[in-house]
Amino acid sequence: MSMFAHTETNARSRLPGGKALGGLLQRLGLGGRGLVIAIPTLWLLLFFLIPFLVVAKISLSEAAIARPPYLPIWEWDDGLLNINLNFGNYLFLLEDPLYLSAYLESIKIAGISTLIALLIGYPMAYLIARSPENQRNILLMLVVLPFWTSFLLRVYAWIGFLKANGIINNFLLWTGIIDEPLIMLQTDFAVYVGIVYSYLPFMILPLYANLVKLDQSYIEASADLGARPVTTFLTVTLPLSASGIIAGCMLVFIPAVGEFVIPALLGGPDTLMIGRVLWDEFFSNRDWPIASAVAIVMLFVLVIPIMMLRKAQAVEEGAS
Amino acid sequence: MQGKSRFLKITAFLGFAFLYAPIISLVIFSFNESKLVTVWGGFSTKWYAELFRDPQILEAAWVSAKIAFVSATLAVTVGTVASFVLIRFSKFRAKSLLSMMITAPLVMPEVIIGLSLLLLFVAMEGLIGWPGSRGVLTIIIAHATFGAAYAAVVIQSRLVDMDLSIEEAAQDLGAKPVRVFFDVTLPVIAPALVSAWLLAFTLSLDDLVVASFVSGPGASTLPMVIFSKVRLGVSPDVNALATIIIGLVSLGIIVTALHMNRSKRNL
Amino acid sequence: MSEGQLTTDAKPWADPNATPFLQIKNITKKFGAFVAVENVSLDIYKGEIFCLLGGSGCGKSTLLRMLAGFETPTSGQIIVDGQDQAGIPPYARPTNMMFQSYALFPHMTVEKNIAYGLKRDGLPKNEIATRVTEMLSLVQMDQFAARKPHQLSGGQRQRVALARALVKKPKLLMLDEPLGALDKKLREETQFELIKIQESLGVTFVVVTHDQEEAMTLSSRIGVMTAGEIIQTGTPHEIYEYPQSRFVADFIGSVNMFEGRVIEDGKDHVVISSKELGGDIYVPHGISGVEGQKMAVAVRPEKVRISRTDLGEMRNKVSGTIDEIAYMGNSSVFQVRLDSGKRVRVSQSNLTRDDDDALRWDDKVWVGWADDAGVVVAS
Numbered sequence: 001m002s003m004f005a006h007t008e009t010n011a012r013s014r015l016p017g018g019k020a021l022g023g024l025l026q027r028l029g030l031g032g033r034g035l036v037i038a039i040p041t042l043w044l045l046l047f048f049l050i051p052f053l054v055v056a057k058i059s060l061s062e063a064a065i066a067r068p069p070y071l072p073i074w075e076w077d078d079g080l081l082n083i084n085l086n087f088g089n090y091l092f093l094l095e096d097p098l099y100l101s102a103y104l105e106s107i108k109i110a111g112i113s114t115l116i117a118l119l120i121g122y123p124m125a126y127l128i129a130r131s132p133e134n135q136r137n138i139l140l141m142l143v144v145l146p147f148w149t150s151f152l153l154r155v156y157a158w159i160g161f162l163k164a165n166g167i168i169n170n171f172l173l174w175t176g177i178i179d180e181p182l183i184m185l186q187t188d189f190a191v192y193v194g195i196v197y198s199y200l201p202f203m204i205l206p207l208y209a210n211l212v213k214l215d216q217s218y219i220e221a222s223a224d225l226g227a228r229p230v231t232t233f234l235t236v237t238l239p240l241s242a243s244g245i246i247a248g249c250m251l252v253f254i255p256a257v258g259e260f261v262i263p264a265l266l267g268g269p270d271t272l273m274i275g276r277v278l279w280d281e282f283f284s285n286r287d288w289p290i291a292s293a294v295a296i297v298m299l300f301v302l303v304i305p306i307m308m309l310r311k312a313q314a315v316e317e318g319a320s
Numbered sequence: 321m322q323g324k325s326r327f328l329k330i331t332a333f334l335g336f337a338f339l340y341a342p343i344i345s346l347v348i349f350s351f352n353e354s355k356l357v358t359v360w361g362g363f364s365t366k367w368y369a370e371l372f373r374d375p376q377i378l379e380a381a382w383v384s385a386k387i388a389f390v391s392a393t394l395a396v397t398v399g400t401v402a403s404f405v406l407i408r409f410s411k412f413r414a415k416s417l418l419s420m421m422i423t424a425p426l427v428m429p430e431v432i433i434g435l436s437l438l439l440l441f442v443a444m445e446g447l448i449g450w451p452g453s454r455g456v457l458t459i460i461i462a463h464a465t466f467g468a469a470y471a472a473v474v475i476q477s478r479l480v481d482m483d484l485s486i487e488e489a490a491q492d493l494g495a496k497p498v499r500v501f502f503d504v505t506l507p508v509i510a511p512a513l514v515s516a517w518l519l520a521f522t523l524s525l526d527d528l529v530v531a532s533f534v535s536g537p538g539a540s541t542l543p544m545v546i547f548s549k550v551r552l553g554v555s556p557d558v559n560a561l562a563t564i565i566i567g568l569v570s571l572g573i574i575v576t577a578l579h580m581n582r583s584k585r586n587l
Numbered sequence: 588m589s590e591g592q593l594t595t596d597a598k599p600w601a602d603p604n605a606t607p608f609l610q611i612k613n614i615t616k617k618f619g620a621f622v623a624v625e626n627v628s629l630d631i632y633k634g635e636i637f638c639l640l641g642g643s644g645c646g647k648s649t650l651l652r653m654l655a656g657f658e659t660p661t662s663g664q665i666i667v668d669g670q671d672q673a674g675i676p677p678y679a680r681p682t683n684m685m686f687q688s689y690a691l692f693p694h695m696t697v698e699k700n701i702a703y704g705l706k707r708d709g710l711p712k713n714e715i716a717t718r719v720t721e722m723l724s725l726v727q728m729d730q731f732a733a734r735k736p737h738q739l740s741g742g743q744r745q746r747v748a749l750a751r752a753l754v755k756k757p758k759l760l761m762l763d764e765p766l767g768a769l770d771k772k773l774r775e776e777t778q779f780e781l782i783k784i785q786e787s788l789g790v791t792f793v794v795v796t797h798d799q800e801e802a803m804t805l806s807s808r809i810g811v812m813t814a815g816e817i818i819q820t821g822t823p824h825e826i827y828e829y830p831q832s833r834f835v836a837d838f839i840g841s842v843n844m845f846e847g848r849v850i851e852d853g854k855d856h857v858v859i860s861s862k863e864l865g866g867d868i869y870v871p872h873g874i875s876g877v878e879g880q881k882m883a884v885a886v887r888p889e890k891v892r893i894s895r896t897d898l899g900e901m902r903n904k905v906s907g908t909i910d911e912i913a914y915m916g917n918s919s920v921f922q923v924r925l926d927s928g929k930r931v932r933v934s935q936s937n938l939t940r941d942d943d944d945a946l947r948w949d950d951k952v953w954v955g956w957a958d959d960a961g962v963v964v965a966s
Contacts, residue, residue: 037405037418040399040402040468041417044402054443120334121335128332142339145573152526153346153561157562160342160345161342264551265551298432483690488657489690492656503703508693
């Protein structure tokens with residue numbers, strides 16, 4: 001890194017017969033640049049990147065009843081370096097069907113929730129983008145506002161809505177549509193509702209940002225050339241908003257895959273989501289190596305969606 | 321066209337209803353006399369009274385507020401420097417690495433961030449004896465790290481929009497780079513810094529997962545206390561707490577929106 | 588018109604003993620493989636208003652930014668008042684710049700904007716106050732001192748930007764499209780105001796513009812740039828009347844161009860036979876050519892005469908038909924199709940309000956020009 005270059009210059013400046021003040025200041029300016037770069041770089045290296053290496057390392061170690069609860073992977077023993085790489089954790093993930101089904105279940109739940117969020121979010125984003133300019137900001141604020149109130153409490157609110165003697169059931173019983181309460185809480189359905197509800201703003205915002213840039217005259221031109229509204233939507237609007245759709249979908253899908261709070265509060269005991277599995281491995285079983293292996297595999301699962309997101313965002317940035 | 325726009329309006333209305341109904345119900349039932357959260361038993365403010373008598377909640381709220389304040393400030397500092405470096409500095413060796421590291425936390429599941437930071441703290445403790453015990457400090461570091469990522473998004477977009485020639489003009493008039501930053505860049509991007517700070521503050525106040533991982537026995541944040549309460553089922557004093565938070569947030573948003581509107585007109 | 592900026596009618600650029608105030612020596616700037624500025628050398632003298640004129644992407648702004656220190660030349664040297672500018676950061680240069688966007692600090696009042704540069708120089712408070720007040724009255728912005736930039740009109744912002752750059756008494760003031768953001772009417776007024784201010788302070792101006800009219804009115808000299816090179820330097824009069832290349836002739840004003848070959852090389856003239864014109868062109872003094880050599884003659888539309896009757900003893904004349912007439916108010920522009928098929932542009936002042944005998948479409952006409960109206964350019 002550039003810090004090294006900087007130290008080198010400093011060493012040279014300590015030579016006898018140092019240069020004039022101007023030279024010193026200039027060198028300080030150079031050092032300043034390196035320092036400015038170093039602050040965020042070192043912070044993120046230490047608290048973001050290196051932790052992943054630690055996770056990777058611990059995923060290869062063996063669990064033990066100790067503090068911390070795993071064995072070191074290398075040991076210095078009488079001039080002999082013993083490296084014990086334990087791939088057992090990963091093999092265990094393959095062997096035990098629980099993990100595989102948890103990954104698949106997470107992807108399924110996240111995928112379906114994303115689709116539902118898209119179906120609800122697209123018309124909303126479209127409407128906001130086509131609203132008069134003075135109304136747009138108010139509508140956008142209405143979309144973002146729930147995001148600023150506690151996520152946990154918003155998920156909690158759904159318990160009151162969905163439970164057996166909750167608001168929805170009470171209403172339906174009162175109207176006479178149903179005779180006995182529907183079981184909604186602690187089901188996958190509740191998890192879908194929770195995810196769609198919590199992440200809807202993440203879908204709407206990138207879609208809005210894309211659609212608001214869409215020139216109305218394209219749509220008029222398409223109509224002028226004889227396309228019906230539906231055809232126009234399918235052949236003009238939808239293709240032009242593709243990158244917004246991908247960005248929105250990935251912004252919902254990626255966190256949903258690793259979601260913990262929503263399945264923990266709204267899901268049933270058999271709602272297996274991988275975030276919850278990781279949490280339980282860590283907090284209940286205190287099996288840090290397995291939890292680490294679960295995390296590393298989850299990262300690999302998310303690589304493709306993350307790359308799709310970055311690409312879509314690059315397209316969006318290029319377009320603006 | 322008519323039919324289409326009606327369809328859009330109905331969908332949007334239902335969408336907004338979907339977004340707001342749960343929040344509104346939280347507020348309404350916080351004034352419910354009955355302990356059964358969803359059965360109306362008359363107006364009462366007793367849950368608020370109960371809330372303010374609960375030392376655990378008050379303590380946790382105070383801890384959370386402290387953590388959010390410090391971590392948001394740190395996050396904006398790191399985020400601002402990172403944004404400035406990425407947008408304004410010519411190429412340097414670690415640039416793409418820094419750019420990757422500042423955006424990655426945005427798309428990283430919370431459980432992974434929490435787990436990885438905890439394992440780092442444990443490993444560091446083994447190596448250098450720091451951070452000693454886990455608690456407020458480790459939560460602050462964790463929150464500042466992902467808060468910085470969000471702050472950087474807000475600040476970068478403002479820096480990109482900013483007319484570069486304003487900074488050049490300051491240099492041309494004799495200001496050295498550091499001066500330019502404090503005299504011109506910071507004041508011009510100040511509204512973005514405020515938004516970024518509020519965002520980081522809210523995220524910190526809101527976080528359950530990362531805090532649960534990196535916290536120690538000494539420190540419970542508000543979300544941790546709420547989570548342990550609601551895991552056991554609905555409880556009316558949580559509704560009261562939610563109402564207070566919603567009230568504060570709405571107030572904060574209205575104030576900032578008014579302020580932003582004014583400063584936008586001024587720029 | 589323009590020589591007035593210099594204290595006398597002297598033309599320092601024509602005086603071999605005069606020392607240039609700004610010397611640009613073989614400056615080249617490359618961005619990767621792209622050459623933005625190629626081997627430009629230029630001498631500018633004290634008190635000049637020098638305009639760099641060219642289309643977008645011609646390198647004029649890059650050259651200006653190198654003078655200000657925002658870009659580092661790939662090779663070459665910039666010397667201001669005897670001092671090499673290499674390695675001097677923008678904030679330490681004795682030059683100032685007025686930005687195209689004006690770049691007024693949005694969070695500071697007019698007064699603070701103007702005082703900013705003086706504060707950086709560490710001047711005492713009372714001196715700063717005096718100089719700011721002086722500047723405010725020079726640009727007639729006294730009443731607006733406490734306003735913020737967003738409360739000003741475009742013309743007022745332009746004046747604040749000028750004041751802010753001038754208050755430091757720079758050795759050299761660079762102006763990037765100084766009038767580009769103003770509407771046409773305001774632009775014309777401001778041009779003269781700018782010249783007046785420049786005269787009263789005696790600061791040397793280097794102006795970048797793409798607007799030829801602006802360059803003609805403002806400058807003592809113009810450097811025409813294209814593709815990173817300065818292809819001609821001269822007074823507005825020289826540039827307009829004696830373009831050295833097709834590009835310059837074409838870029839500034841409009842021009843009719845006739846290509847041909849030399850058929851006669853006389854003592855004080857040459858005759859060029861032009862198939863395009865369908866006749867011979869007589870060019871007096873100043874050039875000589877070998878027989879058979881290719882040459883092009885440029886003739887400005889307003890120097891071409893047009894008439895229904897034969898143009899008498901005029902040597903350069905041909906006949907044609909009026910194809911098109913554009914009425915411009917102060918003048919009319921005729922497109923005449925010559926018998927050779929070539930189209931010629933002729934402009935004529937409208938001296939009377941109504942002319943019953945005016946030329947009409949499809950009229951058979953003669954067009955021609957005086958011997959010295961055409962200029963031979965390199966093609």
